[in-house]
Amino acid sequence: MPYFLPFWTLLNKEVQRWFVSPIQTLIAPMITSSLYLFIFGLSLGKRISVGTDITYIQFVVPGLVLMGVLNNTFANSSFSLFMSRYLGHMVDLLVTPIGPAQFIIAYTLASILRGLVVGGAILFISCFFTTLPLHAPWLAFLMAGLASFMIAQLGIIAGICSDSFEAISIYTTFLLLPLIYLGGMFYPISILPSFWQGLSRFNPLFYTIDGFRHCLVGVGDAPIAMSFMVSGAISIVLFLWAAALLSSGYNMRK
Amino acid sequence: MSNKPTAGPALEISHLSKSYSGTTVVDDISLCIEKGEIYGLLGPNGAGKSTTINLITGVAKMQAGSVRVFGYDNVRNYRETRRLIGVMHQEVVIDPFFPVGRALKIHSGYYGVKDDPAWRELLIETLGLGPHADKKMHRLSGGMKRRFMVAKALVHKPSLLILDEPTAGVDVELRRALWDFVALIRKEGTTVVLTTHYLEEAQQMCDRIAILNRGKVVAVDSTVNLVKHIERRTLKVWLDGPVQEVPPSLAEFLPAAEEQGRVWRFSLGANQRSGQVLKILYSEGLGIREVETHSPSLEDVFVNLTGLDSAGRARR
Incomplete structure (x- = not known):
């Protein structure tokens, strides 16, 4: 109880924090995704071929779902940590018996939960636009969880290392969004010239998006096993980085 | 994780040091605070009081020294x-x-303590x-936020309560309620460490006091x-009329004029008496309207040791 209760309280608080603002955390991404589905699914999508057995809207739905997962996971872990530091109430956690491991797991789980809830909601909305073949749904869920875990670590790193709103927006604008959009969210990388195809394979989010799509609709540019391995390896590196930052007290303990 | 304090002092600080950007803010501080004490950390702004508290609680990383809380090392047994x-x-x-x-319920949980609605x-x-x-x-208003912060510090029933300027900017009512409450929880065995700029409060509340100046313990x-x-001691004499000079025989009492010479302040050593001063004044034909003696206070100790008053103004 003395070890579990502090962790459970922090996790519960972090979940409540995003749960009490559903417009910002749930409704807004659902509306954005609905617009994407309308534009790329019902209008432009009919004129685009992805060179496989599936339609363009079936191709783009996994990308939109994972974009929702990744954006919301990152927003949760990065902003929650950054705002705690910015407003100064991080000190309330620093004086408690909560250790670095409990801290990182609580923030990660709360962020993954938000990411998966948003992803699930987008998947639900997509049912009104198309029917997905559902190739390996449990593997798809696993990949979404792994991708979310990876980005939660990046969010924790950003939340610790950023000292201003501008600094944290750099992670979103110049790192996360380009990696998502260039990671094959709207197109298969096989249609790119060979140089750009090769470059795309250095994008870690390509493996999460492609792997998720492969599991969900059975179409992908990389083998599923490779997507899991690359995503898992990057997740471990980011987790160790975030854990090292938290354990050292970098930017938190003066 | 034990919830019970062990034997030994409530707080033992040994050779604690901390620097920021080459400036030493806590310089080899050693203190021992016994269980059940109310202990004051006093000092002018920048004396290192808050940094010492941050080092005790783990908000700041210490560069040298050790802190033990009820026998537990605050790094190894954090x-x-x-x-x-x-x-x-x-x-x-x-x-x-x-x-x-x-x-408050969340804060209790952070410490692994099940919510106690009655205590809350x-x-x-x-x-x-x-x-x-x-x-x-x-x-909440500013005062209410400070009240909440006091409640937050107490919600998990700590054995050592640290209050860093708890009465700064709060009204008289809360100040009184807070000190009453501190006295009550001390009776129940809680050790209290506090910093305050109100030296009268420290004098009334604290069993022992450490005075810090420029990161060092000076007393x-x-x-x-x-x-x-x-x-x-100080003797303050109100005369019938203004006097520009007092008799030279009073020089040993270090006379100082106030209010254009209507009021004179004399400093009395251990073997000197007010009557000696008054006798000389009478013999010189100076009428005395009122007399007041002032025993030394913590403020005098503070000024004597730091050269600053409690508001941080130079006094020497």
Whole structure:
């Protein structure tokens, strides 16, 4: 109880924090995704071929779902940590018996939960636009969880290392969004010239998006096993980085 | 993780040091605070009081020395020490997302302590937070936020309570309620470490006091003993009319004029008496309207040791 209760309280608080603002955390991404589905699914999508057995809207739905997962996971872990530091109430956690491991797991789980809830909601909305073949749904869920875990670590790193709103927006604008959009969210990388195809394979989010799509609709540019391995390896590196930052007290303990 | 304090002092600080950007803010501080004491850390701004508290609670990383809380090392056994400490920081920091009652419940959980609604309610009522218990933090006034911070420090029933300037900017009512409450929890065995700029409060509340200046401990003693060290008393005499000079025979009493010579202040050593001064004044034909003697206070000790008054103004 003395070890579990502090962790459970922090996790519960972090979940409540995003749960009490559903417009910002749930409704807004659902509306954005609905617009994407309308534009790329019902209008432009009919004129685009992805060179496989599936339609363009079936191709783009996994990308939109994972974009929702990744954006919301990152927003949760990065902003929650950054705002705690910015407003100064991080000190309330620093004086408690909560250790670095409990801290990182609580923030990660709360962020993954938000990411998966948003992803699930987008998947639900997509049912009104198309029917997905559902190739390996449990593997798809696993990949979404792994991708979310990876980005939660990046969010924790950003939340610790950023000292201003501008600094944290750099992670979103110049790192996360380009990696998502260039990671094959709207197109298969096989249609790119060979140089750009090769470059795309250095994008870690390509493996999460492609792997998720492969599991969900059975179409992908990389083998599923490779997507899991690359995503898992990057997740471990980011987790160790975030854990090292938290354990050292970098930017938190003066 | 033990919730019970062990044998030994409540807080033992040995050779604690901390520098920021090459400036030493805590310089080889050693203190020993016994269980059940109310212990004051006093000093002018920048003396290192808050940094010492941050080092005790783990908010700051120490560069040298050690801190033991009820026998537990605050680095190796950080879970035990933090469980035993409740701290109210000087800056008002609140999580704006939650209402008062729920925030207190969350804080209790952070320390691995199951919510005790009766204790939570007692804190809320004692600190006058009752009408605001369902309000979110950002809707509270500054004074109410400080009250909440006191409740937050106490909600997990700590054995060592650290209050960093708890009465700064709060009204008289809360100040009184807070000190009454501190006296009450001390009776129940809680050790209290506090910093304050109100030296009268420290003199009334603290069993022992450490005076810090420029990161160093310049005095540690019981409040009574500290005041005893200042042997000189002050005699203040209101004369019938203004006098520009007093007789030379009063020079040994270090006379100082106030209010254009209507009031004179004399300093009396251990073997000097007020009557000697008054006798000389009478013999010179100076009419005396009123007399006041002033025993040394903590403020005098503070000025004597730091050269600053409690507001940080130079006095020497």
